[in-house]
Ligand SMILES: [Zn+2]
């Protein structure tokens with residue numbers, strides 16, 4: 235558990251409250267809460283699709299045309315290092331980000347690769363039946379439910395032509 239996660243971020247928390255949390259966490263970590271960082275954080279709070287850094291860059295560029303991809307990468311790394319944002323499992327080929335840094339699970343669409351949040355409370359607690367080999371220390375379990383999202387599961391008539 236990250237030491238900075240003192241306040242619980244609720245998925246339905248309004249943006250001003252989240253921004254206040256973000257500013258407090260930045261201050262506690264000694265990070266200047268710059269306009270760039272706030273814009274980046276807002277873009278992530280507003281994103282419902284667990285965007286990649288590149289997707290986030292495209293969105294932030296509309297607000298700050300002079301921002302570079304390198305700056306976005308750098309700030310994302312800082313946010314992640316300080317537990318300000320969360321990263322979704324890495325094995326989907328690219329880093330996917332989200333502002334929801336509370337433990338939760340995901341529904342992954344195998345067709346469009348969109349990810350949706352599944353609250354931790356929606357899944358039974360997972361326990362191991364026996365100790366793991368190699369002295370591996372489990373910190374958390376993340377469940378991924380794979381399937382088709384509503385859009386992709388819909389009859390194909392609208393998408394074929
Ligand atoms: Zn889909």
Ligand SMILES: [Zn+2]
Pocket residue numbers: 284332334338339340350351352
């Ligand atoms: Zn999520």
